Amino acid sequence: MIGQRRLLARLGERALEGDVAHAYELSGPRSIGKRTVATRLAQTLLCTSEPRVAGGCGTCLACRKVEHATHPDVRLVTRRVDLDPGGDKKMISIEQVREMQQDLALRPLEGGWRIVIVDDAADLSEHAEVALLKTLEEPPVHAVLMLLTPTPSRLLETIRSRLVPLPFRLVAAMEIAEGLATRFGPEARRYATIAAGRPGVALSLAADETARRKRRITESEFYRLVSSGLTDRFAWAVDLAESERDTQKRNEAIESRLREWSELARDAAAAAHGADRAVRPDRANETAQLVKAVSPRELVDLALSLDRWRRDVIESNVNARMLLELLVLRLPYAASLKVAA
Ligand SMILES: [Zn+2]
Structure with missing residues (x-):
């Protein structure tokens, strides 16, 4: 596990002493380790090796079952659309919560606990959230629920007040x-x-070579937009706004662009002010061109705006097309910018 070691150690040691809460809120940006910590905590609770260790031994049958998502006492509740991309179930439904509750009411099959991981908890439909509240109010004695989300503010306050908060840090x-x-x-x-x-x-x-290539393409998209005129920019905004019928997937596509672009803009802004601490040294050439074409002040504004819009996309239901149109209007213009492949 990279990072979150202190959090995991503290949780694990408490768990070994029998100090386990019935419900946790694991919050923090995507890809920061929430799912990994949830898995490790499940392993801590279900590991069959002696002496037991925080995080689980990782090698006993129980630990391996948890790792491979085949342990009968661990249930993952997630949007069906993520399991079946052709489907149209965009929220975690009340039926899914009810199924989980029936399961949770039974005694554990193999270990001493029944563990439920809800990821992303902000995807719970309104009815599902209300149904879940019942479990949180009167959890079965062997139940441990972990609600994972990058946006805890979107959960009902009545739910949040029953969770032990575990905020993740970068x-x-x-x-x-x-x-x-x-x-x-x-x-x-x-x-x-x-x-x-x-x-x-x-x-x-x-x-993953594919992840690297995808990232290069997203970066090039930014430089290409900066060097193109308004007609092309608006066409791009409409394309992206209408690219995905699933709102969450579309917002993720927008969010990841804004995040990466904010870093590119930050590098240029820092370079324009004489700092030599690039986050993307491999884009030094494009950064230098941006610095030549755009004023330092504009670069700073751009980096800040991109980051603010990114948070708007995650935390509120902004109108994607309006946001993207605003974005292309605010992007500086550098006709001569050449992008390395
Ligand atoms: Zn184990």
Whole structure:
């Protein structure tokens, strides 16, 4: 596990002493390790090795079942559309919550606990949330629920007040670098800074050529927009706003662009002010061109705006098309910018 070690150690040690809450709220940005910590906590509770260790031994049958999502006492509740991409179930439904509750009412089959992981809890439909409240008010004695979400503010206050909050923090680049080096060799260290505190991003960049290529394409999209006129920019905004019928997936597509672009703009703004601490040294050429074409003040404004819009996309139901049109109007213009492939 990269990062969150202190959180996990504290949780694990308490769990070993029998100090386990019935419900937790694991919150923090995507790819920061929420699902991994939930899995480790489940392993801590269900591990059959002696002496028991915080995080589980990782090798006993119970630990391996949890890892492979085949343990009968661990249930993952998630949007059906994520399991069946052709389906149209965009929220976690009340039926899913009821099924989970029936399960939870029974005694554990193999271990001492029944564990439910809800990911992303902000996807619970209104009815599902109200139904879940019943379980939180009177949880079965062997029940442990973990509600995972990057946007805890979207949960009902009555739900949140019954959860033990576990806020996740961004992980230091050095710690990510070391984790990558251990797993993939020293070459992989270079993905640590790019991940901006999120180990999940670093891991997928280090392990997956497709993730790297996708990222390059998203970055090039930014530079291409900056060098194109309003007609093309508006066409791009409409395309992206209408690209995906599933609102959440579309917002994720917008959010990831805004996040990456804000980092590109921040690099340019920092370079324009003489700082030499690029998050994306591999884009030094494009950064230099931006600095030449756009005023330092504009670059700072752009980096801040992109980051603010990104938070708007996550936290509120903004109108995607309006936001993207505003974005293309605010993007600086640098006709001469050349993008490396
Ligand atoms: Zn184990």
